Ligand code: DX5
């Protein structure tokens with residue numbers, strides 16, 4: 001398991017996205033791009049044209065988190081816009097396997113996101129079709145919400161499943177991940193950490209990424225692979 005940090009631009013200055021991304025090059029592993037449509041979540045952010053512009057503006061790989069209805073229809077357009085990973089919500093998709101296959105066939109990694117109320121068990125069979133599982137640690141829709149520690153058993157369940165299977169999956173957590181919560185996520189088995197306000201709300205975002213990474217690395221159980 002190696003720690004990866006994915007700062008979420010939801011907490012960045014949307015008028016200066018290129019500059020905000022650049023400050024994290026060489027420090028962050030991904031740029032997490034939250035796509036919201038006013039339907040799946042009660043908030044609206046950005047779509048594929050902005051992803052396309054970000055792709056040209058930064059060398060950071062883009063991790064698109066689709067919080068939209070009908071991802072079956074739209075997911076591939078985010079790959080075409082330049083996303084290296086496209087994650088969509090299980091609750092919103094009609095056919096999670098077909099959508100994962102379409103994302104991979106278009107050339108990106110595929111991620112499956114679970115809202116807090118969605119059980120891991122309902123999706124374990126489809127996980128071989130994915131490269132990443134996103135366990136939401138807040139209700140999707142807004143940055144700056146309180147971390148839901150009660151999601152840690154779901155993370156641990158996913159990690160146990162991986163140890164007993166051949167699936168090669170990253171386990172991402174998103175929502176309320178900060179200096180005081182990243183360690184319990186790492187201990188539970190997460191290895192990709194999204195952080196919005198904890199990075200872009202910091203005086204020095206690049207330093208905040210480094211500090212988060214160090215905390216997660218020291219918390220990962222020894223011998224974890
Ligand atoms: C919430 C988004 C998150 C959000 C996290 O629906 O998916 O990526 O930006 O923000 P923080 O880290 O502030 O909770």
Ligand code: ZN
Nearest residue numbers: 034065174194
């Ligand atoms: Zn997100």
